[in-house]
Amino acid sequence: MKLKSLALAGAVALLGTGAYADCAMTNTTTVKSLTAGFEAWKAVTDAMAECGMVEAELDQEFREKQPAAFAANPSLYHIGGVANGTLVPLLNQGTIRPLDDLVEKYGAQLTPNQLIRVDGQIMAVAMMVNVQHMMYRSDIFADLGIEAPTTYGDVLAAAEKIKAAGVVDYPLGGTFKTGWNLAQDFVNMYLGHGGEFFGDGNTPSINNENGVAALELMKSLTAYMDPEYLVSDSTYVQQQFQQGKIAMANLWASRAGAMNIAEESQVVDKVTMSIAPSPAEGMRPATTLWWDGIVIAKNISDEEAENAFKVAMEGMDSEMVQANNDAAVWLIPGFEPGPLAAGAAASAAAGAVPYPASSQMGLMHTALGNGISDFMTGAKDAATALADIEAAYLTAAKEAGLVE
């Protein structure tokens, strides 16, 4: 026991000294960060921690506390990790600071693509993009002579063939868990069909033929999925892949790395990344581009902000990317796009649109997440479900003051 704790202490000490050497600066004031908890954030916050005095909080439910924590004065965190959607409340409340001067001073290595500009001012610095794209089992596809699908027509045809061959439990996986995931899939499909979410004055406009087509397409996919698809989130789909239970899925790029972790995956090097399918020939890929990046709180002193920004830049440098190349599709210089990034790159090149984050989109996303399952379970037809979702959105938007 004593020996073990001694060895552990030694290891920690070694880790400490070795790590400090990698940071170009010596940090002397406390820097606190609140970010999501997935692999890429772990890599970035670990690299920041090498500078010392960094308290990184990684929390998948960060969105629930971030707005309030940044509104406090002084702010409870210096650095925040955000994505398209979660940037909105911070912008709305004015609790993050413009980064133009800091980028000018310390951000020489940043590419223009990384700088999130709102109204001309840099409000966030992106580190990676994330996008849902097709992942498929290349071995099964080769055996059955199926090409990589580029439209959902192809996907359904391939699913039929795989089902007939009976090589996996379910041909398709899907992130169809009721709530955020299911709504996100509808957003993908609806934008793929070329739909618009809002009309004039933030009124909803999803109850149209694009909306119905998107829902019908989602329903036709479920015929090839695990019947428990309404509880299946990204992690569940990832595990289905790893355990060889499904042959293809439109899954997050950030999950691609997990397919090749030998300890937990039975399909190492058998999963190929390709473009997110479009609803039909000539349409754009049914997916949305997301980015993740950092913001700096407004309610802290300028010195603290400067220091926090320097630490954040240390976390987002090329060495970190080289050490964690496959953890994400990085935007940071030094990233070598490998086969795991192919799907994201192809989807973006084919015109996938950014997720249209805004206050009203947040309400719409919630209304969709709660309303679509009634169509999936057969309690409502597509038009009724969409009409009810529009009504739910209107109620919420009126209460929020977004609609007169």
Place this chain on the structure above:
Amino acid sequence: MKFKTFAWFVGPSIFLMLLFIAAPLISVFLQSFYVTQPVFESVEVETCTPGFLEQTCVTEIKTRPILDDAGQMVTQTSYVGLQSYRNVLEPARAWEALSNGNISSLLTIDFWKALRFTLTFTLVTLPLVIIVGLAIAVAVNNASKRIRGPVIFISLLPFIITPVIGALSIRWLFIGDGIMTAFLEWALMRDISMFAQGWTIELLMLFYRVWHVAPFAFVIFYAGLQTVNQDTLESAIIDGASRWERLKFVIIPHLMPLIIFISLIHLMDCYRAFEEIIGFSSQAHRISLQWLTYDLLTPDDSGNRSISRASASAMLTMVGIVILLIPLLRRTWRDHKGA
């Protein structure tokens, strides 16, 4: 006891109850009649976000809140009367569905769907908890003294487990190819998906709640059984009463106040069913009233939350509990006066 002494004893609890129960309740009650909104302006904003190789910039009209000089959001609060309650209850849609005699379309409205589930859940588990709790208590009471200790300990285990953890463990037994599902599939020689349709999830939830709460009923009943008058029992035996008759005519009447007590607690707890929804992630098929309030309060990606509707929904839940408790409270009051 002198009034002053009495006041010193009771004072602190009354103060805490006012502070932590009455004050929040009043605050929620008031909030359900008001809506606080930020003041929005519509401005043309150019937003640039990363593409894979180069940025995409879009210029669009954005609705954004106005900030004052101190950097705080400008908000306005207005009295809306019963609007939030109408938003929760959706009386027009509910009435239309009812007048068409279309129950299934009534049950697609969130509140009514949640009410249906919550009531079924509460009223089905109530008798089961009492029967199972009483059965265990009688069994333990008749068990030999040597094994009584371990049996009590094991019977209490489900009650000790944190509710959400208990729900999650049952979920993991059954979800996908969980151990229990795999076993059932093997035993029944057919494919089973417990989480693919509503009624199977509902069954699991009912089972979980009875499993979790029956030990509580058991402990109370077991304590009650120790106070049964042995003379009455013995004379019943001499009169030739069977085991069943002794239970029915001696033991159950003796335990009646306890049965009412457990019913009260159970109705209050069950009407606030929440852990099951989260644990079994049944939102697609089954939601409860408490979950509805929680869902309205949870901020979305853009930081929106519906405080007013959540307050209205919370008040409605409280009203529901009071209505359910009235018959039991009246009975207790009658007994109290009679005594």
